[in-house]
Amino acid sequence: AQTVTQSQPEMSVQEAETVTLSCTYDTSESDYYLFWYKQPPSRQMILVIRQEAYKQQNATENRFSVNFQKAAKSFSLKISDSQLGDAAMYFCAVDGQNFVFGPGTRLSVLP
């Protein structure tokens, strides 16, 4: 079975500052993908960033980057230059046998 743990139910960050959201996972698959999804109050899940497990290089998408530690099964998300529009629920997910999501971290951005 695959599991995803997000140990921070809530986080807050000052606008323009940097914040890191934590995620650990477990899977028996050797080939898998990791994702961070954002869910704003509008409810629709939006992909933030994706990492293929066989790639050692950390993925980056504009202000979003990950710190992927495969041996430790850790996959944290760093948001730089935080904006008010970044406020949302953030879900970490692993896709090996199927997609499994973590419980989420609610991010607040303070003006």
Added chain:
Amino acid sequence: DAGVTQSPTHLIKTRGQQVTLRCSPKSGHDTVSWYQQALGQGPQFIFQYYEEEERQRGNFPDRFSGHQFPNYSSELNVNALLLGDSALYLCASGGGRNTGELFFGEGSRLTVL
């Protein structure tokens, strides 16, 4: 290019009733997955359909059933509704195998009274 569409957006049912939720996948996608998201929690995998067959199933009772049509659209049926079935039901589509991004609809909010 239409994304994933779901209907209805909101609905209210009473205990014991049955409900059907509908989903049309993103154009070009042949795999549909359904998730249940309780308030304040992460989405829980219900099942996945590919080529009109249920390919994978999460830890949900048989009251939850589904169907995929030849045009790849899908339905989720829940029988004998319980109060605990109140949740946001999300449909997602992707490629033939879950090795890439899932595209989500906006969900159907089910309230069971």
